[in-house]
Amino acid sequence: MSEAAERHRRLYEALRERICLLDYPPGMRLSEATLAAEFGTSRTPLRRVLARLEDEGLVRSLHGVGTLVTDVDLEEMWQVYDLRMELAQLVGRLSPAAVTPELLAQLSGLVERGAALARRPEARAFARLNMEFFAFGLALTANEALRDLSERLYFRTARIWLKSIPNLVLADEVDIFRRELAETEAALRAGDLEAAALIRRAHISMSVARMRG
Amino acid sequence: MSEAAERHRRLYEALRERICLLDYPPGMRLSEATLAAEFGTSRTPLRRVLARLEDEGLVRSLHGVGTLVTDVDLEEMWQVYDLRMELAQLVGRLSPAAVTPELLAQLSGLVERGAALARRPEARAFARLNMEFFAFGLALTANEALRDLSERLYFRTARIWLKSIPNLVLADEVDIFRRELAETEAALRAGDLEAAALIRRAHISMSVARMRG
DNA sequence: TAGGATTTGTGCGTATGTATT
DNA sequence: TAATACATACGCACAAATCCT
Numbered sequence: 485m486s487e488a489a490e491r492h493r494r495l496y497e498a499l500r501e502r503i504c505l506l507d508y509p510p511g512m513r514l515s516e517a518t519l520a521a522e523f524g525t526s527r528t529p530l531r532r533v534l535a536r537l538e539d540e541g542l543v544r545s546l547h548g549v550g551t552l553v554t555d556v557d558l559e560e561m562w563q564v565y566d567l568r569m570e571l572a573q574l575v576g577r578l579s580p581a582a583v584t585p586e587l588l589a590q591l592s593g594l595v596e597r598g599a600a601l602a603r604r605p606e607a608r609a610f611a612r613l614n615m616e617f618f619a620f621g622l623a624l625t626a627n628e629a630l631r632d633l634s635e636r637l638y639f640r641t642a643r644i645w646l647k648s649i650p651n652l653v654l655a656d657e658v659d660i661f662r663r664e665l666a667e668t669e670a671a672l673r674a675g676d677l678e679a680a681a682l683i684r685r686a687h688i689s690m691s692v693a694r695m696r697g
Numbered sequence: 698m699s700e701a702a703e704r705h706r707r708l709y710e711a712l713r714e715r716i717c718l719l720d721y722p723p724g725m726r727l728s729e730a731t732l733a734a735e736f737g738t739s740r741t742p743l744r745r746v747l748a749r750l751e752d753e754g755l756v757r758s759l760h761g762v763g764t765l766v767t768d769v770d771l772e773e774m775w776q777v778y779d780l781r782m783e784l785a786q787l788v789g790r791l792s793p794a795a796v797t798p799e800l801l802a803q804l805s806g807l808v809e810r811g812a813a814l815a816r817r818p819e820a821r822a823f824a825r826l827n828m829e830f831f832a833f834g835l836a837l838t839a840n841e842a843l844r845d846l847s848e849r850l851y852f853r854t855a856r857i858w859l860k861s862i863p864n865l866v867l868a869d870e871v872d873i874f875r876r877e878l879a880e881t882e883a884a885l886r887a888g889d890l891e892a893a894a895l896i897r898r899a900h901i902s903m904s905v906a907r908m909r910g
Numbered sequence: 911t912a913g914g915a916t917t918t919g920t921g922c923g924t925a926t927g928t929a930t931t
Numbered sequence: 932t933a934a935t936a937c938a939t940a941c942g943c944a945c946a947a948a949t950c951c952t
Binding site: 535536560578627630 | 699701745748749752760773776777779780783787791792839840841842843846849850853
């Protein structure tokens with residue numbers, strides 16, 4: 485990978501994370517010049533990153549105004565969640581990956597971190613762990629297009645979840661998440677990828693219900 | 698919509714169509730300077746369009762070499778088709794749209810053009826009609842994310858279909874397509890969107906089988 | 911209403927990378 | 932191997948749009 489492409493990926497992932505963790509809340513104005521200075525580049529490569537984020541709906545650039553972090557339309561987001569649930573289930577049916585010891589070890593690591601989180605619940609750490617569990621779920625299918633689309637939708641809804649956290653009981657959410665991890669581990673140890681996918685779908689569904697509550 | 702955004706959309710759709718209709722075949726080198734001159738802009742806005750096409754996997758820019766139209770990896774494409782089939786079916790389940798007289802009239806227009814095509818089969822006209830029928834199918838769901846993702850996948854596989862046409866019997870393909878149009882019309886006149894979606898899925902499945910021959 | 915400050919969008923010269931002779 | 936040609940990537944200066952005083 486070229487040096488330029490490497491930098492592009494780095495800046496893109498950095499900005500995407502800041503947006504999805506609400507470091508850059510909806511409506512915030514991002515300055516090309518400021519960000520370029522922070523990352524030690526000129527505006528040109530940075531604008532290339534912002535263009536991508538704009539194509540993905542995370543920011544919107546307005547001539548003469550600035551680049552604004554988009555707000556999330558709730559009605560649209562519930563539709564996105566509907567679709568995410570279907571894709572999550574498809575992970576178990578389309579080109580399922582082999583359940584390797586490495587995969588199980590990775591999941592064990594997540595379970596352990598879930599336990600640590602339960603001892604000291606904290607929204608931001610929870611969001612990160614959730615994000616990593618999502619990435620883990622993608623590894624369960626060999627269908628690259630499915631992974632791409634799932635990722636696209638995930639980062640489109642990730643902010644909703646973090647915004648809803650203050651209205652939920654954090655400790656309860658962590659407990660539910662730990663149960664999902666445990667259930668997933670049981671399914672994968674049994675080599676049942678489809679079961680793992682159904683568990684994922686079920687938990688997304690219940691999570692949406694709690695958020696809409 | 699701003700003038701700049703309008704131009705962006707125009708250039709993007711023009712280049713996407715050229716790539717998907719194989720006017721720009723895989724491997725072809727696109728010149729930023731030449732395209733910019735053709736569309737009467739400088740290289741800067743054109744590069745913005747190429748960046749988007751690159752993010753979508755239709756071209757690949759290499760420093761010092763040029764911007765190349767990507768080739769399609771067949772094994773990956775069959776996976777994309779797997780996913781397209783699932784999404785096509787979802788159109789009948791997620792936020793189904795109302796079957797309006799306007800929609801039926803639009804479909805009748807497609808049926809008529811299908812008949813005209815049958816009288817004088819021609820691959821390029823077929824490809825265009827196919828593309829319009831796809832767009833029609835998107836109108837059947839109100840789930841915007843589902844429309845976006847379906848479109849993304851469609852334009853990623855459209856070239857495969859056109860490349861396979863020489864290996865198939867064009868007149869047969871047109872006949873099959875006309876039957877799909879007729880079946881779809883029957884389903885929608887009965888107000889059965891889910892049936893229409895299943896027909897679509899079935900025909901994508903059979904089309905893939907013929908292409909893989 | 912006017913004008914200045916600030917922002918993104920554009921155009922172009924140059925740097926850098928690649929392929930060919 | 933070196934030189935030449937030519938492509939994209941980059942940085943900067945300026946144009947155009949918007950906002951605030």
